[in-house]
Amino acid sequence: xxxxxxxxxxxxxxxxxxDKLQVVSYKWLSRNFLVSSNVAKRLLQEFVENHGNDTEVxxxxxxxxxxxxxxxxxxxxxxxxxxxxxxxxxxxxSVQVYSVQACIPKDPAALWNTEFVQAEELFKQPSAVNNCxxxxxxxxxxxxFVKRNAEQAPLSIAAPQSKSAGSAGLDKSNILHKNxxxxxPQQTKVQKASPTVSMQSSxxxxxxxxxxxxxxxxxxxxxxxxxxxxNGNKRQNGKSSSEGGGSLANLWDRAxxxxxxxxxxxxxxxxxxxxxxxxxxxxxxxxxxxxxxxDDDGQNANVKRASNGExxxxxxxxxxxxDEEDEYGGAVNLASPDPPKGKLSPDSKxxxxxxxxxxxxxxxxKQKEPEPEVKEVKAAKIETxxxxxxxxxxxxxxxxxxxxxxxxxxxxxxxDANKEDSVTNAAPTSPxxxxxxxxxxxxxxxxxxxxxWEGEETEIKKADSxxxxxAERNAATNIVNRPLVAxxxxxxxxxxxxxxxxxxxxxKAGNKDPKQGNILSFFKQV
Amino acid sequence: MLELRLVQGSLLKKVLEAIKDLxxxxxxxxxxxxxxxxxxxxxxxxxxxxxxxxxxFEHYRCDRNISMGMNLNNMSKxxxxxxxxxxxxxxxxxxxxxxxxxxxSPTQDKIADFEMKLMDIDSEHLGIPEAEYHAIVRMPSxxxxxxxxxxxxxxxxxxxxxxxxxxxxxxxxxIGAANIVLRQNTTVDKPEEATIIEMNEPVSLxxxxxxxxxxxxxxxxxxxxxISLSSELPVVVEYKIAEMGYVRFYLAPKIEExxxxxxx
Numbered sequence: 001x002x003x004x005x006x007x008x009x010x011x012x013x014x015x016x017x018x019d020k021l022q023v024v025s026y027k028w029l030s031r032n033f034l035v036s037s038n039v040a041k042r043l044l045q046e047f048v049e050n051h052g053n054d055t056e057v058x059x060x061x062x063x064x065x066x067x068x069x070x071x072x073x074x075x076x077x078x079x080x081x082x083x084x085x086x087x088x089x090x091x092x093x094s095v096q097v098y099s100v101q102a103c104i105p106k107d108p109a110a111l112w113n114t115e116f117v118q119a120e121e122l123f124k125q126p127s128a129v130n131n132c133x134x135x136x137x138x139x140x141x142x143x144x145f146v147k148r149n150a151e152q153a154p155l156s157i158a159a160p161q162s163k164s165a166g167s168a169g170l171d172k173s174n175i176l177h178k179n180x181x182x183x184x185p186q187q188t189k190v191q192k193a194s195p196t197v198s199m200q201s202s203x204x205x206x207x208x209x210x211x212x213x214x215x216x217x218x219x220x221x222x223x224x225x226x227x228x229x230x231n232g233n234k235r236q237n238g239k240s241s242s243e244g245g246g247s248l249a250n251l252w253d254r255a256x257x258x259x260x261x262x263x264x265x266x267x268x269x270x271x272x273x274x275x276x277x278x279x280x281x282x283x284x285x286x287x288x289x290x291x292x293x294x295d296d297d298g299q300n301a302n303v304k305r306a307s308n309g310e311x312x313x314x315x316x317x318x319x320x321x322x323d324e325e326d327e328y329g330g331a332v333n334l335a336s337p338d339p340p341k342g343k344l345s346p347d348s349k350x351x352x353x354x355x356x357x358x359x360x361x362x363x364x365x366k367q368k369e370p371e372p373e374v375k376e377v378k379a380a381k382i383e384t385x386x387x388x389x390x391x392x393x394x395x396x397x398x399x400x401x402x403x404x405x406x407x408x409x410x411x412x413x414x415x416d417a418n419k420e421d422s423v424t425n426a427a428p429t430s431p432x433x434x435x436x437x438x439x440x441x442x443x444x445x446x447x448x449x450x451x452x453w454e455g456e457e458t459e460i461k462k463a464d465s466x467x468x469x470x471a472e473r474n475a476a477t478n479i480v481n482r483p484l485v486a487x488x489x490x491x492x493x494x495x496x497x498x499x500x501x502x503x504x505x506x507x508k509a510g511n512k513d514p515k516q517g518n519i520l521s522f523f524k525q526v
Numbered sequence: 527m528l529e530l531r532l533v534q535g536s537l538l539k540k541v542l543e544a545i546k547d548l549x550x551x552x553x554x555x556x557x558x559x560x561x562x563x564x565x566x567x568x569x570x571x572x573x574x575x576x577x578x579x580x581x582x583f584e585h586y587r588c589d590r591n592i593s594m595g596m597n598l599n600n601m602s603k604x605x606x607x608x609x610x611x612x613x614x615x616x617x618x619x620x621x622x623x624x625x626x627x628x629x630x631s632p633t634q635d636k637i638a639d640f641e642m643k644l645m646d647i648d649s650e651h652l653g654i655p656e657a658e659y660h661a662i663v664r665m666p667s668x669x670x671x672x673x674x675x676x677x678x679x680x681x682x683x684x685x686x687x688x689x690x691x692x693x694x695x696x697x698x699x700x701i702g703a704a705n706i707v708l709r710q711n712t713t714v715d716k717p718e719e720a721t722i723i724e725m726n727e728p729v730s731l732x733x734x735x736x737x738x739x740x741x742x743x744x745x746x747x748x749x750x751x752x753i754s755l756s757s758e759l760p761v762v763v764e765y766k767i768a769e770m771g772y773v774r775f776y777l778a779p780k781i782e783e784x785x786x787x788x789x790x
Contacts, residue, residue, distance in 0.1 A: 516734060517778030519566055519573045522760050523652035 009033055013047050017055055017102050025058075025099035028115045031122065036138045044097035056104045058111065061085055063093025076111070078104050528556055528592060528618035528625075531585035532578075535614035535629065537747070537767060539605045544744035544765070544773055545574050546598040548737075553649045557591040560771065561616075564651055572737045573652065573760070573776040582770020584613075594618065594625055595647035604640040654776070659754040659762070660727040661688035665708060666719055667751040667765060671742035673706050678735040680704045683780060687730035688755060693723055697735065718749040729755045732780040738763070741775040 013029070016022045030040035048057050059082055062074040066088060076098055077085040086093065099111060122133035132138055532538055545552075545563070552565035552574075560579040566572065580586040608614055608629040615628040622644075629638040673695050677684050681697030681704070688694075692709035710723045741763045745751075748765040755761050760776040767773065 513734075513780070515781045516569075516571055517760070517781060518570050519760055519776060519778045520570050520652070522778060523573070523654050523776075525650050526653035 009035075009043055010047050010050065013043070013100065014051060017100055021102050022114055023099050023101040023105065023111055025112065025115055026097065027112075028099075028118055030138045031115075031118055031132050034132060034138075040138075041096050044100055047100055048097050051100075055100045055102060057100055058098045058104070060096050060098035061089060061093055062096075064090040066090055527587065527589045527620060528616065529585060529587040530556075530561060530583050530616040532582070532614045532616070533584045534768075535608050535612040536610045537578075537770075538614050539602075539608060539610070540744070540746045541576060541578075541767070541773060542598060542602040542605050544747060545576065546602045547740045547743055548572060548775070549574055549598055551595060551597050551645065551647050553593045553595050553647050555591070555593045556588045556618075558588055560586075562771075565649060566652075567737075571734070571778050572741075573654075575654065575772075575774045575776070577771035578767065579771050582767075585615075589620070592618070592620075595645040595649075596625070596642065597645060600642060604642055607638065607640060657756060657759055658726075659756045659759070660729040661693075661723065661725040661755045663688060663693045663708075663724075663753045663755070664720070664722040664750055665693075665753070666721070667742070667745045667748055669708070669721075670751045670753070670763075671745045674735060674738040674742050677704055677706070678739055682735055683732050684735050684738060685730060685732045686753070686755060686761070687728070688723060688725050689728045690725060693721075693753075727757075729757050731755055731757065731761060733761060733777055734780060737775075737777050741777070744773050744775070747773060 009029075012033075013024050016024050024044070026037055026040040026044050029035065029043060030037045033040075035043070048055070057079045058076050059079065060074060060076050061082075062072070064070045065073045070090065073089065075085055075088075082095070086095070101111075105111060119133055122131045125131055545565075548567045549565040550568070552563050555562050555564075558580065560577055560582075562578070563574065563576040565574050567574075580588070604627050605614070608627070609631060611632045612629040613632070615630070617626040617628060618624075624641050624643050627640045627642065629640070630636070674684070677695060677697040680701060681699035683697060685696045686693065687696070692707050694705060694707045696705040697703065708721050708723075711719075711721045714720050744765040747767050750766065752764040752766075753761060754764070760778045763775040763777070765773045
């Protein structure tokens with residue numbers, strides 16, 4: 001990058017900050033001006049040196065924490081907190097400018113808001129276009145997990161991944177890496193150090209929250225939101241997935257509870273399992289979102305739902321961060337509208353905990369195996385578009401139970417994978433998946449938070465209600481899930497205006513009425 | 527050790543009939559003060575709170591607080607085996623995973639023991655704060671039941687509005703609309719036919735009739751029903767159980783915006 005260009009950019013940054021009041025982060029800078037992330041960081045550094053006095057700076061500190069056991073940590077701090085935060089780190093921590101802005105935003109989400117919008121736009125570009133998000137060309141990290149390929153993942157990953165390609169096999173995860181890669185490896189523990197809380201959340205968390213601010217906020221705000229809005233929102237989140245054959249399901253989904261039983265057979269005739277599934281997924285998703293809003297214990301709902309993903313395919317990204325963090329993230333539900341932002345990726349630890357990472361990688365591979373089918377289906381329907389996904393944070397308190405829960409899911413998933421692929425291929429719609437964050441303590445005593453991708457396929461059943469019943473029964477018989485059953489529905493209420501054609505139907509239909517208040521929003525647990 | 531002897535066994539039968547449609551599994555909590563239950567329906571829209579005070583039992587022994595998970599359908603099946611005049615005794619041993627219902631005929635010439643398996647239910651107990659309600663309507667329970675039934679043939683939701691004019695139940699559906707207005711009426715021969723409206727503030731709330739209709743399954747328990755409404759709280763539909771307690775149903779209101787959308 002020549003000096004002259006640099007100067008031009010600096011002026012532009014100045015203009016962006018002072019005129020448009022935009023938060024200029026190195027990521028945004030890198031993508032916007034097509035410079036590498038390192039150059040972007042240097043630019044920001046330079047900018048801060050020149051104009052530092054009239055702008056607010058957010059630094060990203062990364063390094064090992066002093067406290068025992070020391071962990072790798074990335075923290076965003078404002079300038080005033082910098083010295084203090086440095087004290088928490090080992091001597092040789094890296095200090096980089098993360099972003100410059102006119103003032104420190106109250107809502108930390110604002111920090112990555114523009115980035116997010118940008119990434120979203122990049123992601124929406126037609127698949128033929130090879131943009132910097134896709135080929136990951138500005139990534140500052142280079143290793144086997146970070147691929148700089150421009151392949152169109154949804155189409156290309158149909159073949160099972162080789163082990164080492166593992167985590168990077170999906171275009172999405174590439175992007176993930178890309179997005180995060182620029183900064184040094186992620187921390188494992190993030191503390192909520194007093195006042196800087198808003199600033200210093202780990203990157204991964206910021207991402208997720210950012211996502212949230214875009215996607216799930218609207219539904220979270222109130223249960224009042226009419227179904228249309230909710231759906232609209234969903235659809236837009238899932239950009240693509242619902243546009244194909246799924247749209248019909250969405251319509252039905254939106255229709256009043258009454259119509260559901262009628263449409264179910266139609267769906268089944270077409271063997272369009274996925275339509276059903278996606279409709280249901282939406283219900284659940286909404287339920288989830290609303291549940292989170294009305295209730296702090298919403299995590300449980302997610303757990304349950306996780307377990308509900310009978311035959312769900314899931315892919316999972318593993319990364320670590322502390323659970324204090326979770327509290328923060330857990331308070332809100334995160335619906336990540338598009339994969340590039342779902343960049344809670346494993347690279348966080350790659351330098352620091354290679355071993356562990358490798359282990360995780362294995363998991364990756366294992367889990368991804370069912371994935372290709374999903375993708376295929378989608379590819380057939382909606383080319384290149386990302387799957388819809390809901391990202392929900394399941395915060396701490398999951399304990400080892402989660403581990404076993406996951407095991408169960410995994411086995412479910414494997415079982416069902418075979419059963420399903422024949423049908424999914426014929427299915428007219430793309431599967432819905434969502435991410436669930438799970439925290440558990442691993443065998444080395446560390447806290448591992450994983451983002452689990454969950455599919456929402458259910459078994460193929462003749463009647464819609466039937467399948468729901470089965471799902472419920474499964475959930476009920478599953479001992480681990482069992483206690484959670486009760487909690488799960490604490491989402492917003494279900495009016496179930498339908499004439500009862502069986503509990504399952506009712507319940508499901510009920511979930512669809514966003515106007516029905518939930519008793520849990522009035523009475524708190526004792 | 528637990529031993530509860532209820533002379534008016536039919537009460538328990540009615541209680542079960544009243545709640546089993548709404549809740550399938552629930553924990554009965556037994557303490558020195560009484561026999562109680564709190565449970566939500568599966569969609570967490572409605573909540574049932576039952577209390578049978580210890581004084582209402584002829585004999586009440588509960589050595590320590592105990593929570594017994596029961597499937598209400600199964601319990602109802604067993605209680606159906608009791609005659610309406612039977613004396614029902616509930617017996618349980620500490621640490622046992624069963625509970626016994628003993629039915630004695632009034633003449634003591636028939637004694638039946640039914641043992642039911644208990645289950646582990648992970649239930650959430652909600653704290654229900656005491657609240658001042660904007661409006662409290664006391665009316666004959668049969669009348670309320672009739673209104674809910676009638677309205678549900680027309681629409682799915684009922685708007686209950688209390689004004690100084692009286693209480694209005696209205697609905698709207700495909701085939702048309704219905705409004706039923708009840709005025710305060712205390713000049714009746716029998717107190718159980720009175721309609722009493724206490725209103726501090728006008729209030730109007732929308733509810734799913736489906737739930738209201740399942741609440742009215744408690745009608746046999748009491749000739750009067752009390753409906754307490756507040757704009758920011760769930761409605762409480764309470765049926766007193768003669769001298770010994772109550773069944774209260776809480777129902778979260780529907781959020782009103784454009785009514786039309788909920789009506790298919």
